Every structure is written in structure tokens, then in C-alpha cells.
Amino acid sequence: MEPAKLGLIGFGEIGRAHSDALAGISEADLVAVADPSEHARKQAESLGVKTFSTHAELLSEASIDGVIIATPDELHLEPSLDAAQAGKHILVEKPIGATVQDGQKIKEAAEKAGIKLMVGHTLRFFPEYNYAKTQVAAGELGQLVSVFARRTNVISQPKRIAGRISVLGFLGVHDFDALRWIIDSEPTRIYCENATSVTHGFGVEDETFTTIRFANGVIACLHCGWFVPDNHPSGFDFRLDVTGDQGIVNLDFANSVTVKHNATGTRQPLISTALAEECRPFATSILNDTAVPVSADDGIAAVKMACAAEQSVRTGLPIDLC
């Protein structure tokens, strides 16, 4: 079967990672890149693909089956609506939209156009998170009691993001989705406290602790922030502790045993095929007309959780979700 022909809208940090991931799978071919940045287009040219300065030009290419939208978080709406209108299948990076309303508009446009819409919640495609999910689902931990997640990133990230989105919108949505997926239940109540940054000064939440009650009784806590020193050997501190009444699964990415030493120092790289494993089912859903593994509703649910946590910070109150 011919691979699905994909275009990439946005060739920044994760857009480049998507192009590497696509190079490693046979189900899809990257055929075009759109980015208004000349620098980004120059980098994309080395891939031997067509490059465009606007997503509209890319979408007018009849040969393209689907697109990966990797524009900044607050700029997912317009390219997604335009892609749906052009009849192109969509893999949109997390968060599906900067607001719940944006997410819903994208979902409705995709339904109207009859195209596939998948949200790039990458944690679902990490073997480690998959292991946690399957252990819970198989009852290996007994009755699930609680989950603790940590996602703290390097201090240079908020400078790069420059207030375009909060830490919960940028990082927290990863874990909000993973928690819903692993716990396999809907959140009913969220409470969040934060420390607004003196260091970063962007007026967005920086260091947050969110507790989440799920409908099945499980309690979860997410510690999410971006204060890890840039010279930290792993460059992040990502963890997941899943506790049942008969066992625990601990994921600890900060203390992975893979270490790289070079002139710039020592690093524990996050080696994963996750992005390739995310792109693969998107491509096969196009080729075989099958369902995507992460739906628009999943994407919207994660944004709702982030928004509720931020509302809790503002009001000082727990927020009931249903």
C-alpha cells in the first residue's frame, strides 16, 4: 500500500521532531512543509520536500492526504479549520486548542468535513506510559488507589514560550490526558495551588500542584512547573507513580540510565520512538479508514482540566467538573 502523503504545518521544535519521526516509518511520507519563518523553510528544504510560507498554499496541494499541525499552542485553530475545509485529515499537536471553545470548533469542523482528527497526546505512545496503562487495565496492581505525576521542565522553556500559554496548557495537558487514560475514568473535581513566578514574570502559572478526583474514586496529583536548571543532566524531571492496593508502578525519566557525555556536558536523553508511534496510527487511519487512537474529545477533556485547574488557582476553590 502507498504511504499516506502528509504535510507539516509549523516547522519549529516539535515540527522538526515530527519530520524525523516520519522518516522512520513506512506508513507515511512527508511531502511538504509550511512555515512563515524563512529560517524554518531553509531547514525544511534540506529534507527535499516542497516548502510554503503559508498553510493555505500547502493545503491547496491536491496530492496531500493529511497534515500535522505543529504551530504554536494558541495558533492551532485557523490552520485546523482550513485543513478540515480543504478535506485534509488532521493530526493536531496538543493542546487541541488554546481554549475549550477552540477545541470544540476544530472538532465540529472535522465532523462536518468527514475527516480524521487526532490529537498529539504523545505520552500515550511512550512504552513506559503504555506499560503503566496495561498494568492497571490487567488488574496487576489490584484496585487502583492513587497516581502521582510530575512534569517539570527546564527554566529556559518559559523564556522560549514567553507567556504564549500557561505551564498547565503547555505541559500539564500531557499528564491530564495520561491520567484520564490510565485511570480510565472522568475527572469530577480539580483543585490547584500555584506559585506565580518571580523569576519568569510572564504572569502565567509556573509551579503548580493540582489534585484531581476521578469518578471511580481514584485521587491523582500533578506537580507541573518549569524550574529545572538548564544544566540538570536529564533536562527535565518527569515521573509517574501509580499505586494500587496490590502493587505500584514507578516511572522515573529523570534518572534514566542512558547518559550522553560531550563537550557541552552530560545529558540523559529522552530516547523514545513515541512520536513515530503517534504518527503511525494517524497514517494507518487514513490508509485503512480506521478510527484514530486519540480523539478530539480526549483533547478537549485535557484542555478542560487545565482550564479548571487555572480557574481553581484564580478563585482559590476546588472546581466541580460534572
Ligand SMILES: NC(=O)c1ccc[n+]([C@@H]2O[C@H](COP(=O)([O-])OP(=O)(O)OC[C@H]3O[C@@H](n4cnc5c(N)ncnc54)[C@H](O)[C@@H]3O)[C@@H](O)[C@H]2O)c1
Ligand atoms: N507532543 C509533544 O511532546 C510536544 C512537545 C513540544 C511542543 N508540542 C506542541 O507543539 C506545538 C508547537 O510547539 P513548538 O515548541 O514546536 O513551537 P515553536 O515555536 O518551536 O514552532 C512553531 C512553528 O510554527 C510556525 N508557525 C506559526 N504560525 C504558523 C502558520 N500559520 N503556519 C505554519 N507555521 C506557522 C512558527 O514560525 C514556528 O516555526 C505546540 O502546540 C506545543 O504545545 C508538543
